[in-house]
Amino acid sequence: MDSSSPSRSRSIAPVVAMAAAVALTLAGCSSSSGGKKSEESADGASAGKASTPQMTVALVTHQSPGDTFWDIVRKGAEAAAAKDNVKLIYSADPNAGNQANLIQNAIDQKVDGIAVTLAKPDALKDVIAKAKSSKIPVVGLNSGVSEWKNLGLMEFFGQDETVAGEALGNRLNTEGAKKAVCVIQEQGNIGLTQRCDGVKKTFKGTTEVLNVNGTDMPSVKSTITAKLSQDKAIDYVVTLGAPFALTSVQSVADAGSKAKIATFDLNKDLTGAISKGTIQFAVDQQPYLQGYLAIDSLWLYKNNGNYMGGGEQPVLTGPAFVDKSNVEAVAAYAAKGTR
């Protein structure tokens, strides 16, 4: 321990020196374009605040860390919570067993409502039954469109992945595509598989599935490049997440292919690519809406006894197509990270 302090100050010294140097050269090195300065400061959606007594709601998802999609869901939930005077407890774990523990945690905290995603419904069955017996209302969102009723959830907000895939397949037909490759970035994820299955179902041409390693972008890029040069007949690349669509733009160029690109899900860089025409269209399941409605519905239930979808039908948030014709309307919201 004695030897630690001098060594540590040695290690910090260059960092401090660097910080000082950066501060000194800040003016000289500033960028004249882009950057934070050019970003418009825009506020999120806001609709005042309800005067109802504060309630506590837990949102428990199967998000894996650092994924842009889930960030948008969470922002929607936060917006609804702020408006409804709800204290929001957000937690997530991609492992179904851990997700069940997080739901148990919410039950132990005696929250007034729970919103969950049902990526692996079987693992959550017991804990959801426990929430019901504790008289805590539970709603579902995002995944589990075919299971939420069996598990006894009150309402569901999301997109039917197969339906979304089918919609994209139909769109490919009208675009006159002949052969599509459906790029799965996370092998074994049921929602992603359903999307590609949906495409396969309605698309009149051939659909091939390509698995890539989603945590390593350079490898995603070269794998799609490889597929496009292996099969020159591919005229449409379908990706299942916005960052992968943007990467496949480079793959198409590298492979010297003429393939066009369509994708599921949006982010702000993607809206730019759609307006530039490098990406044709995106199927948006409106994750913000999923988060927002899940929280808002629990507030409505507590304060007015309402059921969205009558408690019988899921409330679909997608598929909504974003293409060159309507991208401008969406772009401003995507820039804020809410579409």
Add this chain to the structure above:
Amino acid sequence: MSGTQHAEPAVGTPPASGPQQADGRTARRPLALRLLARPEVGVFLGAVAVYVFFLITAPPVREGSAMANVLYQSSTIGIMALPVALLMIGGEFDLSSGVAVITSALTASMLSYQLTMNVWVGVVVALMVSLGIGFLNGWMVVKTGLPSFLITLGTFLILQGVNLAVTKLVTTNVATDDISDMDGFGQARKVFASSFHIGDVQVKITIVYWLVFAALATWVLLRTRYGNWVFAVGGNKESARAVGVPVTFTKISLFMLVGFGAWFVGMHQLFTFNTVQSGEGVGQELIYISAAVIGGCLLTGGAGSAIGPVFGAFMFGMVQQGIVYAGWNPDWFKAFLGVMLLGAVLINLWVSRTATRR
């Protein structure tokens, strides 16, 4: 298969007879055998085998552009596999190297964006941060004497959490903002992520860096005093210290070298894709370590080369892309990768055993 044909005549050659071999035994053995005993030769033959296999089964691989793509994929693994291999020769390894790449890219991107500065400022600060992480890893390993597995498992988790939390805190999103319209981006892209043409084949610059770094690392390992230190501290730390090798300096500098590699690959990713998602990089550390191990670096340290991991990384790139070029069912992708790599390691082992048997 072609690899074993090379090996057979060499094995068939009778070794020079006994009495003359009394002293300088290894020096008198036939050249081919001595060559085969080197760790990188086995992996070289394995790489040739994999290459020939895909040359036969996947017709597109025969084209130059496909080879450029395979080499690009290999280079993004290989540039990191090099310092990871040197570190392993030095007797340690680093589980944080995969997420450290993303840490570096996130630092450069967010710093220049948030302060609206020339991106080179971000690039330089990211280098400092990456070297700092390497220093901390090395310093903790040396000072505590704990296994580097534990220390770097800790930093792996810390970096993973920091990547996500800080990005979210700073950008309010989990990905960084697009910096492609900022000053210095064009230059930086030229340095880290450009490409050039050989004939009509587009070649990525990372391939050149990869081979240059490999040559440099080979020279350092075989021709400099520092290279001797690396082998010495990996072989036996205490006896190395006894003969005057600066063990602390060598180990910390090796960790910092991994930091440098993480910075370099991180910059390549940033200037290729303009933005970085904070959750990436997890799992890559095992690929770097695998490439180094396949390349003949022992997990226990003290042995290995810099050229071996080049072929190790090439095998990864070749198999990963070769499966796609062959148009096989992608569901089997990982399983096939595993089988091919195990096969390659076994060839490697067999060649070196045959070659060293007397």
